[in-house]
Structures are given as structure tokens and as C-alpha cells.
Amino acid sequence: MSSKLTPRRKIQLRIRKSIVGTSDKPRLSVFRSNKQIYCQLIDDLNGQTVASSSSKTLPAGENKIDTAKKVGLDIADKAKGMNIEEILFDRSGYLYHGRIQALADGAREGGLKF
Numbered sequence: 001m002s003s004k005l006t007p008r009r010k011i012q013l014r015i016r017k018s019i020v021g022t023s024d025k026p027r028l029s030v031f032r033s034n035k036q037i038y039c040q041l042i043d044d045l046n047g048q049t050v051a052s053s054s055s056k057t058l059p060a061g062e063n064k065i066d067t068a069k070k071v072g073l074d075i076a077d078k079a080k081g082m083n084i085e086e087i088l089f090d091r092s093g094y095l096y097h098g099r100i101q102a103l104a105d106g107a108r109e110g111g112l113k114f
Helices: 005-018 064-081 099-109
Strands: 027-032 037-043 048-054 088-090
Touching: 027 099, 037 064, 037 099, 048 064, 064 099
Parallel strands: 027 088
Antiparallel strands: 027 037, 037 048
């Protein structure tokens, strides 16, 4: 592993020790690349992805933060369609700032509680 990814991986493992998604309260996992942002609702007990959304499937926004907010709203709509109200937020070792925060705010605006 490169030296840049090692600290994030440690944080990611530390977060995942305490977060376990269920079918009633799935885990919202976020992955951020340089150009795109992806999120999944995961049921860890059954080992399956319940729903997913990414910036690749949505029309491009003005900037990355607006796009991340749209992804959050999209995943909230998909969760509402499956009668999911509450989730656990897994930021995957990223700082809760910028695009990660915008995605979380969009999911909250869409009606999800975490």
C-alpha cells in the first residue's frame, strides 16, 4: 500500500469495527475518487448491497459538491422506495468535509435519518 492510503485504511478499519448494517438499518458506505463519488446501502448480515448510486449515473452538476448532494438525494429516494428510514453512515476513513458532507446532507434532505 502506498503511504497515502495507509492512514485512511487504518481509520476505515477502526470505523467498521463498530458499524454493522442490517436489513432494517443498512450501512451507507461512501467511496470518493478524484472525479466521481459512489455510495451503497449495505446489509452486512446478509452480505448484500441493497441499493447504490453514483455520480456516473446522474447528470453532471456544476461542481463536485453539487453532484455529491444529488447522489445523496438519489440514494435517499431509492431507500424511501424500499421503506428504509434509518441508516448508519460509513465515511470510509474520509474526513467529514466537502463532498462527503454534501452527500450526507443530501441524504438527510431526502429524508434519511442517521
